[in-house]
Amino acid sequence: MDCVFCRRHDTRRMVGKIVGLGLVPSLCCVGFLLIQAPPSPPMPQTNQAQSLCYAFMRNGDVLVKCNGETEHVTNGGNVRDFAVAQNASGLALARDRGTEWIRKGVGVVSFDLEIVFLKSGLRDRVSPTSVLGQFIPSCGTALLRSHSSMRDLIGETALELKPYGDFRCSSDRKIILGTTVADHGVLMGGLPPDRRIARLKGRGREVKYDVSPGGRYIAYFDYGKLCVEQFGSASTCVADVEAFDRISVSDSGEVFFTSHTNGTCYYRDTWHVSKKPLPGYSQADECHAVFSWRLGEKAPVMLEFLGRNPQWLTPEAASALHAWRPPREDPKNDNNTR
Secondary structure (H helix, E strand, O other): OOOOOHHHHOOOOEEEEEEEEOOOOOOOOOOEEEEOOOOOOOOOOOHHHHHOEEEEEEOOEEEEEEOOEEEEOOOOOOEEEEEEOOOOOEEEEEEEEEEEEOHHHOEEEEEEEEEEEOOOOOOOEEEEEOOOOEEEEEOOEEEEEEOOEEEEOOOOEEOOOOOEEEEEEOOOOOOEEEEEOOOOOEEEEOOOOOEEEEEOOOOHHHOEEEEOOOOOEEEEEEOOEEEEEEOOOOEEEEEOOOOEEEEEEOOOOOEEEEEEEEEEEEEOOOOOEEOOOOOOOOEEEEEEEEEEEOOOOOOOEEEEEOOEEEEEOOHHHHHHHHHHOOOOOOOOOOHHHO
């Protein structure tokens, strides 16, 4: 997961302008946006935002919001990453076990990789690891990207879609988007790749993209530009945007992403943040929040102040998470209210 601290992104605010990227050679600016967090409370949500269903992280826990109601999926404050299979088959969690000290004072952070089978009735699987990649909810499952390989965490198998080295796909795996091993700088579509989506300026985690579970929409972010398109059509973008963590696009075209907001927050680490100074929260920096944006909207909407790492949820996945919720583990204070 990407670091949240603003100084590492070298960005102090996010200003957006909507531009259309079609076959017409001229580009025109339709509007400007300054996204900033109000001192308290966070900005109200629109009716559209109230009807969305999505998961996100805040202060080391996974939460789900559906129809304006928020509930905790975890409560231990130790989750570092997660992904929900959109077909509701499973949930992947990376839980921090703390630092294990080895020889000569070298510390290694260890994790528990927890796989929850939401529908099959199989027993949950937990395995310790000191090597953790990026969790990706895509292709009808929860993927783990480590180096240049993809693994289906729910199906417990490697997933290859050659010649792609990195990819996202619809739940039926018919719509595919990715970069090839031969050229990481071009976002391509199809299998085999037969459509050039965009020439990317960024590399690695700077480049983010997604395919909606139903395959109708794709979205990508690259060097300050967030774009969404109905697959096969022209893209529409919002420019001068900052986005970190993953992005997630819904079956109706909403794009979810994390960005900084104006105002100062206090960090214990990358995952734990407070609006007020607290013991152990010594790193002062800009706050962050989960936003959404969709075709036809002039401006992104802030959904979750101090939230991050969002994922849009199908109704099936949201229902499965609601039914699974375990007993409260070790409740932590939610500094979003402080």
